[in-house]
Amino acid sequence: MCHLRDCSVCECPEHEFPETFKVPSGQLPVDDLKCQEGKPQAMVDRTLDKKAFRGWMETDNPWTYDDETDNSEMTYVNLLLNPERYTGYMGPSARRIWDTIYKKHCLKDLPGDASTERRVLYKLISGMHSSISAHIAKEYLLDEGKNLWGPNPTLLYERVLKHPDRVRNLYFTFLFVLRAVTKAGDYLSQAEYSTMNSLEDQNTLSLVNQLVNNKRLQSACPIPFDEAKLWKGENGNELKSQIQLQFRNISALMDCVGCEKCRLWGKLQILGLGTALKILFSVDSNDLINQSAQLQLQRNEVIALINLLSRLSESVKTLHDLAPVTKNAMDGQIAASSLQSL
Numbered sequence: 001m002c003h004l005r006d007c008s009v010c011e012c013p014e015h016e017f018p019e020t021f022k023v024p025s026g027q028l029p030v031d032d033l034k035c036q037e038g039k040p041q042a043m044v045d046r047t048l049d050k051k052a053f054r055g056w057m058e059t060d061n062p063w064t065y066d067d068e069t070d071n072s073e074m075t076y077v078n079l080l081l082n083p084e085r086y087t088g089y090m091g092p093s094a095r096r097i098w099d100t101i102y103k104k105h106c107l108k109d110l111p112g113d114a115s116t117e118r119r120v121l122y123k124l125i126s127g128m129h130s131s132i133s134a135h136i137a138k139e140y141l142l143d144e145g146k147n148l149w150g151p152n153p154t155l156l157y158e159r160v161l162k163h164p165d166r167v168r169n170l171y172f173t174f175l176f177v178l179r180a181v182t183k184a185g186d187y188l189s190q191a192e193y194s195t196m197n198s199l200e201d202q203n204t205l206s207l208v209n210q211l212v213n214n215k216r217l218q219s220a221c222p223i224p225f226d227e228a229k230l231w232k233g234e235n236g237n238e239l240k241s242q243i244q245l246q247f248r249n250i251s252a253l254m255d256c257v258g259c260e261k262c263r264l265w266g267k268l269q270i271l272g273l274g275t276a277l278k279i280l281f282s283v284d285s286n287d288l289i290n291q292s293a294q295l296q297l298q299r300n301e302v303i304a305l306i307n308l309l310s311r312l313s314e315s316v317k318t319l320h321d322l323a324p325v326t327k328n329a330m331d332g333q334i335a336a337s338s339l340q341s342l
């Protein structure tokens with residue numbers, strides 16, 4: 001389905017796996033009574049303290065297809081070595097995935113009276129789609145023989161810039177995810193970023209704090225998205241269950257993406273969106289006291305959320321950087337075709 005080597009994912013060699021993330025084979029789970037010989041005093045005290053972050057949990061996310069907990073088939077990949085860019089994945093297989101998402105899951109051609117919530121789901125998927133297209137356009141294989149990579153402004157124009165709704169949806173998704181990250185700010189700034197590499201871990205924590213406590217960002221965009229307005233209708237809960245099911249189906253569909261690297265980024269970004277949905281719609285915004293107590297995230301969810309925000313913000317920047325170049329290129333093409341038709 002993909003004709004390029006660039007479609008494959010390079011996994012981290014064994015020695016690069018963070019020690020703390022390794023699951024030793026054959027080890028009994030910590031709460032297995034057999035390994036504590038049935039002694040109650042040997043049980044781990046799991047009382048939760050008042051801090052926002054209370055250790056990594058394996059809590060179910062109602063928005064995602066549940067395979068994000070550690071299992072033996074999981075491996076570690078360095079995302080920096082596997083950038084999201086052009087892979088050559090296209091044609092009927094890729095088209096079928098997008099079509100299934102939009103058509104089967106009733107996201108496209110929404111009737112005029114479709115609920116705001118359904119529109120939100122459509123915009124989130126469309127925004128993520130625009131972002132994927134922007135990354136393909138930013139790093140495109142211009143000459144396969146020479147292995148020459150660079151921007152492809154025409155592709156960006158055709159797939160994103162020419163469609164103002166796709167641009168708007170990218171901004172919408174960016175703001176939605178930004179709101180989720182800032183709402184979970186307390187939790188994220190207390191999470192354990194422990195990989196046994198103390199320098200990297202300190203750096204990660206410092207970067208997370210800079211992001212969630214960024215004064216310029218807070219004043220420029222105090223409430224990027226107001227989630228309190230949703231699910232207020234008569235059938236709010238029923239609608240939420242329906243939309244959760246739709247999103248879970250979309251999340252499961254990511255396993256069918258026939259290009260390894262696209263699947264990696266597709267799954268990661270859908271998990272990031274599912275995490276944003278969980279933060280915004282599983283935590284009561286009015287209950288400030290219990291807000292942090294209600295939130296439980298898995299390590300993979302945090303990784304996916306932050307990476308999704310990074311992808312979306314890079315895509316917004318790509319649009320800004322390439323839009324003028326694109327305009328010149330398109331003006332040139334239009335001028336050339338007008339000359340031809342004279």
Ligand SMILES: Cc1cc2nc3c(=O)[nH]c(=O)nc-3n(C[C@H](O)[C@H](O)[C@H](O)COP(=O)(O)OP(=O)(O)OC[C@H]3O[C@@H](n4cnc5c(N)ncnc54)[C@H](O)[C@@H]3O)c2cc1C
Pocket residue numbers: 084085086087088089090091094095097098125126127129130131132133136159166254257261262263265266
């Ligand atoms: C999950 C996933 C991840 C992928 N990741 C990569 C990748 O990393 N690298 C790579 O090279 N390819 C990737 N692909 C393939 C890529 O997205 C395209 O499918 C492929 O490049 C062919 O593009 P296309 O021009 O046929 O249009 P597509 O992007 O396939 O779009 C199909 C149709 O969807 C509609 N559409 C397009 N954009 C939007 C939007 N923003 N909002 C609403 N509707 C829209 C249009 O009707 C369009 O004709 C991925 C595909 C999937 C499903």
